[in-house]
Amino acid sequence: MHASFTTTLKIGSALAHQHIKTSWRGGYILLSLGFLFIAIILLPFGVGAELLLLQKIAPGLLWVALLMTLLLSLEHLFQSDKEDGSFDQLFLLPIAPELAIAAKLVGHFIAMIVPLLIAIPLAGVLLNLAPAQLPPLWLAMLAGAPALTFLGGLGAALSLTSKGGALLTTLLLMPFYVPIIIIGVFAEGGDPIPLLILASISLAACLLTPFAMIAVLRPPLLHGVAYKDKENENE
Amino acid sequence: MNKPINKTGQIFNRFEAYANPMRFMALAQHLHFWVWAAALALLAWGFYQVAHVPPDYQQGSLVRILFVHVPAAWMAMFIYSFICAASLIGLILHHPLAYLAARAAAPIGAVFTLIMLLTGALWGQPTWGVWWVWDARLTSALVLLFIYAGYMALWYAIEDDTQATKATAILAIAGFINIPIIKFSVDWWNTLHQPASIMRLSSPALDVAFLYPLLWVAAGFTLLFVALLLTRMQTYIWQQKYKMQKLKQQWK
Numbered sequence: 001m002h003a004s005f006t007t008t009l010k011i012g013s014a015l016a017h018q019h020i021k022t023s024w025r026g027g028y029i030l031l032s033l034g035f036l037f038i039a040i041i042l043l044p045f046g047v048g049a050e051l052l053l054l055q056k057i058a059p060g061l062l063w064v065a066l067l068m069t070l071l072l073s074l075e076h077l078f079q080s081d082k083e084d085g086s087f088d089q090l091f092l093l094p095i096a097p098e099l100a101i102a103a104k105l106v107g108h109f110i111a112m113i114v115p116l117l118i119a120i121p122l123a124g125v126l127l128n129l130a131p132a133q134l135p136p137l138w139l140a141m142l143a144g145a146p147a148l149t150f151l152g153g154l155g156a157a158l159s160l161t162s163k164g165g166a167l168l169t170t171l172l173l174m175p176f177y178v179p180i181i182i183i184g185v186f187a188e189g190g191d192p193i194p195l196l197i198l199a200s201i202s203l204a205a206c207l208l209t210p211f212a213m214i215a216v217l218r219p220p221l222l223h224g225v226a227y228k229d230k231e232n233e234n235e
Numbered sequence: 236m237n238k239p240i241n242k243t244g245q246i247f248n249r250f251e252a253y254a255n256p257m258r259f260m261a262l263a264q265h266l267h268f269w270v271w272a273a274a275l276a277l278l279a280w281g282f283y284q285v286a287h288v289p290p291d292y293q294q295g296s297l298v299r300i301l302f303v304h305v306p307a308a309w310m311a312m313f314i315y316s317f318i319c320a321a322s323l324i325g326l327i328l329h330h331p332l333a334y335l336a337a338r339a340a341a342p343i344g345a346v347f348t349l350i351m352l353l354t355g356a357l358w359g360q361p362t363w364g365v366w367w368v369w370d371a372r373l374t375s376a377l378v379l380l381f382i383y384a385g386y387m388a389l390w391y392a393i394e395d396d397t398q399a400t401k402a403t404a405i406l407a408i409a410g411f412i413n414i415p416i417i418k419f420s421v422d423w424w425n426t427l428h429q430p431a432s433i434m435r436l437s438s439p440a441l442d443v444a445f446l447y448p449l450l451w452v453a454a455g456f457t458l459l460f461v462a463l464l465l466t467r468m469q470t471y472i473w474q475q476k477y478k479m480q481k482l483k484q485q486w487k
Contacts, residue, residue, distance in 0.1 A: 154405075154409065157402075158389060158402045158405070158406055159389070159392065161393055161395065161398045161402065162389065162392035162393040162394075162402075163392055163393075163394070164388065164389075164392035168385075168388055168389065168392050171381070171384060171385045171388055172385040172388075172389065172406065174378075174381050174385070175378045175379075175381045175382045175385065175410060175413060176409070176410075178374070178378050179416070182374075212405050212408075212409060215326075215401065215405055216401060216402050216405050
């Protein structure tokens with residue numbers, strides 16, 4: 001039952017491509033971009049539109065806005081697949097389900113998170129972010145975003161079978177996002193070490209969370225499927 | 236029950252014998268009263284000692300708050316580690332009582348975390364001049380409270396019990412990463428909260444007059460946790476039995 005490397009790559013890219021297409025067609029990308037800008041536009045009303053104050057707190061505000069938008073985008077990650085039943089097909093593919101779900105998350109990263117990262121400089125302009133502050137902030141977000149996405153996938157997987165919805169996902173993910181945002185804010189000075197820590201957290205999250213997600217999501221009836229197929233081959 | 240194959244098998248069988256709720260209940264009912272009695276006696280003795288501790292030369296009587304704060308913090312971390320270990324056992328050995336123990340322990344741990352945060356704030360206001368600072372240890376302790384909250388919320392949010400056991404176990408194991416962060420936060424970052432003075436490689440930096448009452452209270456809290464855990468697990472099993480009985484009667 002083990003597909004070759006090229007087949008695995010083909011199936012994985014097809015899954016990622018399909019997720020990007022559905023995100024675009026469903027309008028989720030525009031919705032999340034709209035949410036990011038609404039959050040950014042509302043913040044100066046809350047804290048006062050003093051330009052110097054805004055400049056000082058802009059990196060933190062941008063991090064929080066990014067996190068909120070990302071958390072809301074997670075609802076769309078598995079929900080529509082679960083509703084139309086195509087979700088169970090992930091487990092019947094000839095590739096390991098861990099790889100399939102990782103491909104899906106890569107698709108989510110490209111479709112939903114990359115547009116947000118591209119929009120961050122523009123959002124920074126609205127908050128009077130100093131041009132010198134932008135590169136380290138943007139690099140830190142780029143290094144941390146894969147971790148946010150993959151941990152977010154775990155949160156979405158955990159709350160998928162529950163009745164809690166987006167609120168529960170937020171509660172579950174908050175403890176995991178706090179260290180990332182703390183280290184991300186450390187990276188503002190242009191120091192490379194927080195960036196490296198963020199990147200290593202991202203790598204660890206990309207490697208480990210697919211296994212946790214599959215352990216949560218595997219439908220109970222499919223527990224022995226791969227094993228049985230092997231037995232049949234021997235016959 | 237299968238016959239034990241070897242020594243390891245024997246140990247596992249003995250351990251798994253208590254996966255049977257009825258066997259567990261028999262043992263728990265024997266232990267229940269004595270654990271409660273020992274816990275209350277230890278706590279009474281511990282707090283009696285705390286009341287007779289000489290006042291600190293800098294903090295005066297305020298130091299007595301720490302005899303609740305420090306053991307509560309130990310318990311908060313210990314109970315989370317317990318939940319994590321129980322979840323691992325549940326996932327690997329499919330031990331139903333391990334899941335039940337993890338589930339029953341969570342609210343107890345959350346309350347100890349809350350006690351730790353509240354006593355810390357009460358002590359911090361007169362000593363540091365603020366109720367709360369965003370220092371590494373305080374923040375990671377607050378994060379621990381949120382992990383407990385998320386864990387309990389997940390139990391309530393998933394209706395299907397087998398789904399819930401798996402999902403909560405994985406959340407508990409993933410959240411364990413916070414425990415070393417809490418433990419070492421004061422060593423890694425030089426912040427307002429003081430570093431460890433008891434659990435360290437060299438001898439404790441605490442006078443015996445303070446150390447012994449602290450250890451008595453910690454022992455009392457530990458037994459209190461075991462007692463509460465036994466009560467909660469028994470209550471849960473009885474609840475399940477009651478539901479089954481009701482279903483049976485409805486069938487008739």
